Amino acid sequence: MLKYKIFAIFCTTFLTGNAVAENTILVQSTTSTKNSGLYDHILPLVKQETGVTVYVVAVGTGAAIKNAMNCDGDVLLVHSRKLEDQFVASGYSKKRYDVMYNDFIIVGPNDDPAGIAEMNDAVAALKKIAVTESRFTSRGDDSGTHGKERSLWKRTGVNQDASSGSWYLETGSGMGATLNTAVGTEAYTLSDRSSWEVHANKSDFKVMVEGDKRLFNPYGVMLIDPVRCPSVNSNGGKAFIDWLISKNGQQAIARFKVAGKQMFFPNAQ
Amino acid sequence: MSIYSDSFAAAFGLLATADSDLMEILYLSINVSLLSLALSCSIGLPIGAILAIRQFHGRDALVGIFNALMGLPPVVVGLLVYLHLSRSGPFGWLGLLYTPQAMVIAQMILITPIIIALSCQVLEDMHEGYKDFFDSLVVPKLAALVAYIVDARYSLMTVVLAGFGRAVSEVGAVIIVGGNIDHLTRVMTTAIALETSKGELELALALGFVLLSISLAVNFLAQWLKASAKRRAYV
Amino acid sequence: MSDIANLALNCLLPITVDSLSLALNDRVVIDRITCQIKGNGITAIMGPNGAGKSLFLRCLHGLVKPDSGQVRFAGKPPSQAIRQRQSMVFQAPTILRRTVLANLLFVARQRGVSNPQTSRDCLAQLRLDHLAEHPARLLSGGEKQRLALARALIIKPAILFLDEPTSNLDPTSVETIETNLQMVSRQGTKIILVTHDLGQAKRLAGDVLFLNHGSLSEHNPATSFFKNPDSKAAKTYLAGNLVL
Numbered sequence: 001m002l003k004y005k006i007f008a009i010f011c012t013t014f015l016t017g018n019a020v021a022e023n024t025i026l027v028q029s030t031t032s033t034k035n036s037g038l039y040d041h042i043l044p045l046v047k048q049e050t051g052v053t054v055y056v057v058a059v060g061t062g063a064a065i066k067n068a069m070n071c072d073g074d075v076l077l078v079h080s081r082k083l084e085d086q087f088v089a090s091g092y093s094k095k096r097y098d099v100m101y102n103d104f105i106i107v108g109p110n111d112d113p114a115g116i117a118e119m120n121d122a123v124a125a126l127k128k129i130a131v132t133e134s135r136f137t138s139r140g141d142d143s144g145t146h147g148k149e150r151s152l153w154k155r156t157g158v159n160q161d162a163s164s165g166s167w168y169l170e171t172g173s174g175m176g177a178t179l180n181t182a183v184g185t186e187a188y189t190l191s192d193r194s195s196w197e198v199h200a201n202k203s204d205f206k207v208m209v210e211g212d213k214r215l216f217n218p219y220g221v222m223l224i225d226p227v228r229c230p231s232v233n234s235n236g237g238k239a240f241i242d243w244l245i246s247k248n249g250q251q252a253i254a255r256f257k258v259a260g261k262q263m264f265f266p267n268a269q
Numbered sequence: 270m271s272i273y274s275d276s277f278a279a280a281f282g283l284l285a286t287a288d289s290d291l292m293e294i295l296y297l298s299i300n301v302s303l304l305s306l307a308l309s310c311s312i313g314l315p316i317g318a319i320l321a322i323r324q325f326h327g328r329d330a331l332v333g334i335f336n337a338l339m340g341l342p343p344v345v346v347g348l349l350v351y352l353h354l355s356r357s358g359p360f361g362w363l364g365l366l367y368t369p370q371a372m373v374i375a376q377m378i379l380i381t382p383i384i385i386a387l388s389c390q391v392l393e394d395m396h397e398g399y400k401d402f403f404d405s406l407v408v409p410k411l412a413a414l415v416a417y418i419v420d421a422r423y424s425l426m427t428v429v430l431a432g433f434g435r436a437v438s439e440v441g442a443v444i445i446v447g448g449n450i451d452h453l454t455r456v457m458t459t460a461i462a463l464e465t466s467k468g469e470l471e472l473a474l475a476l477g478f479v480l481l482s483i484s485l486a487v488n489f490l491a492q493w494l495k496a497s498a499k500r501r502a503y504v
Numbered sequence: 505m506s507d508i509a510n511l512a513l514n515c516l517l518p519i520t521v522d523s524l525s526l527a528l529n530d531r532v533v534i535d536r537i538t539c540q541i542k543g544n545g546i547t548a549i550m551g552p553n554g555a556g557k558s559l560f561l562r563c564l565h566g567l568v569k570p571d572s573g574q575v576r577f578a579g580k581p582p583s584q585a586i587r588q589r590q591s592m593v594f595q596a597p598t599i600l601r602r603t604v605l606a607n608l609l610f611v612a613r614q615r616g617v618s619n620p621q622t623s624r625d626c627l628a629q630l631r632l633d634h635l636a637e638h639p640a641r642l643l644s645g646g647e648k649q650r651l652a653l654a655r656a657l658i659i660k661p662a663i664l665f666l667d668e669p670t671s672n673l674d675p676t677s678v679e680t681i682e683t684n685l686q687m688v689s690r691q692g693t694k695i696i697l698v699t700h701d702l703g704q705a706k707r708l709a710g711d712v713l714f715l716n717h718g719s720l721s722e723h724n725p726a727t728s729f730f731k732n733p734d735s736k737a738a739k740t741y742l743a744g745n746l747v748l
């Protein structure tokens with residue numbers, strides 16, 4: 001009998017405890033914004049000021065865009081300008097909005113086998129890594145960061161893919177997992193700044209390369225087209241986006257700090 | 270290795286203070302796993318029972334298939350459930366993706382074959398032993414089945430625990446269909462994956478210890494029950 | 505009670521076996537057995553190891569379908585309804601993973617006769633009452649045999665099949681079982697008993713079926729069988745020699 005009672009309790013918890021609130025949206029997001037803790041900082045404000053409850057699914061930019069194309073979500077917030085423009089051009093969204101930016105950095109072990117410390121030319125640094133055949137871990141997962149990394153390699157003229165598995169290691173995983181791999185194998189890697197700052201398992205790793213214009217990392221937000229995806233909560237989604245690019249939203253983003261450092265720089269028009 | 274002692278202390282601290290985030294995650298983990306277990310058992314035990322006592326064409330092939338399905342990779346299950354529950358998939362209109370219910374569905378697909386294959390094995394052994402006696406007594410099929418289940422309850426408990434163990438420790442499927450959404454679909458395993466990805470290895474390991482201690486508690490209880498049953502030759 | 509048993513008995517006897525044959529794995533294990541078992545009392549089935557006694561008993565009880573030939577109970581073919589009025593004690597009884605009393609009650613419940621008092625009496629009859637709440641699978645071999653008999657008796661069968669119910673038992677247990685068999689036989693239950701125990705067959709049986717290599721060597725009243733068996737096989741068997 002007890003068994004049935006327990007079962008009944010579960011069922012009721014599931015039916016009642018999960019009745020999704022009326023004004024709820026789901027954001028398909030890149031992991032960096034999520035893992036940095038930015039959402040924990042701004043979502044209570046969103047709730048307070050717009051009444052919208054925001055749930056976040058954090059995956060790589062490529063996966064987030066695919067999920068959005070399947071209509072699984074209401075809003076897309078990622079960082080790969082090229083893919084975002086394609087997304088809009090293919091009619092999955094009416095418009096892309098600038099939200100904020102930060103920058104990518106190359107991190108590596110303290111003893112710096114490739115000798116790239118304090119360089120500010122990312123392309124030259126990668127070239128040195130390739131020449132010295134120092135280990136480098138790549139996301140390899142079609143994320144925004146992965147896209148940026150590939151475009152940098154392209155400029156070096158190095159065919160890094162040919163060395164995949166020897167010094168060039170593709171993890172096929174998120175930024176955190178890739179940083180763990182880099183730390184574990186003493187390899188260099190490209191990371192967005194916020195993921196690096198919040199990453200706890202740094203060992204003796206340091207930022208090696210920063211400040212290159214080509215390491216610019218802009219984030220964009222889009223409402224998934226409600227005509228294409230009737231399940232989209234366009235009122236909720238619009239409210240969220242409007243808030244993000246509003247003065248309040250932009251100030252809130254600027255106020256978000258990790259270890260005293262500002263992580264994202266608002267740039268909405 | 271101070272990482273063990275540190276993580277262990279952290280795990281203990283989290284439990285001792287009944288950390289509210291942890292409790293929420295723990296509650297959902299157990300809730301999802303127990304619900305999928307209950308549903309899997311209500312589907313799997315009858316199927317296992319039928320396969321154990323009925324001889325029909327293709328029965329052996331079916332048993333083979335269920336045995337093979339025990340090794341289903343969770344990620345594949347997660348992917349399949351995702352594709353079906355996605356808004357663009359055939360069951361998208363249900364709006365189940367990224368809900369605990371989706372996680373229950375994925376876990377059910379993972380553990381139902383385990384329940385079927387293992388319970389079939391257990392009940393087949395019972396059938397072998399009791400068949401002549403029950404035929405002689407002319408015990409109706411259903412009553413015989415009930416007797417098998419009652420008499421094999423301790424072995425079946427192990428079967429159910431195997432299912433629970435798989436459900437509660439699985440991450441590949443639930444992270445895809447649940448989305449690891451804070452306060453909605455985050456469970457112990459996806460939280461561990463998340464903390465690992467944030468490089469919070471100590472916290473991740475601490476959560477691992479908490480998960481392990483649940484498993485241990487459940488299994489010790491089962492062991493104890495089984496040992497006392499063994500003393501009475503009920504196993 | 506014995507009236508009802510008699511009534512039941514009347515409509516299941518005689519047992520007619522007509523040219524019963526069975527092959528297992530391409531080996532003939534029951535070979536054209538024809539016989540008629542009638543009358544009250546106890547029929548013993550004897551024969552060397554592997555003669556087919558257990559299989560023959562199973563055929564009679566309807567657990568094994570013969571390849572050809574037939575068994576008839578008062579002219580009626582075997583059926584579940586008929587089997588419900590028979591009990592069988594197997595050579596190696598199956599003991600349920602429950603207490604002794606629960607074993608008994610399970611059987612009783614199948615026939616809708618589960619009365620706790622009757623069950624207790626039945627256990628007492630077989631000197632098992634002190635073990636009622638004991639896990640049945642922990643019983644000794646002899647206690648298990650007695651429990652199996654108790655389970656067979658509780659449903660008051662019209663026909664009782666017994667496959668070596670007293671092998672490996674101590675003299676007291678043998679006596680307990682034999683006393684019980686004689687009692688139920690007097691109350692009208694037909695007993696068909698496989699045994700290797702010559703003394704037991706002499707003490708209990710009214711007639712003897714002697715099987716050898718799957719066929720029936722002879723079927724005679726016990727007195728004449730033991731004094732002067734017809735078949736050579738039975739002669740050698742009784743003399744304690746190996747039957748080849």
Ligand SMILES: Nc1ncnc2c1ncn2[C@@H]1O[C@H](COP(=O)(O)OP(=O)(O)OP(=O)(O)O)[C@@H](O)[C@H]1O
Nearest residue numbers: 528529533551552553554555556557558559560595
């Ligand atoms: N399931 C089976 N498959 C194949 N052969 C079998 C099977 N059961 C019994 N046999 C064979 O049939 C023959 C008769 O077996 P049965 O058990 O009836 O012998 P029995 O007369 O009862 O011997 P015992 O005195 O040793 O109990 C034996 O040779 C045995 O090997």
Ligand SMILES: [Mg+2]
Nearest residue numbers: 557558595667
């Ligand atoms: Mg035998």
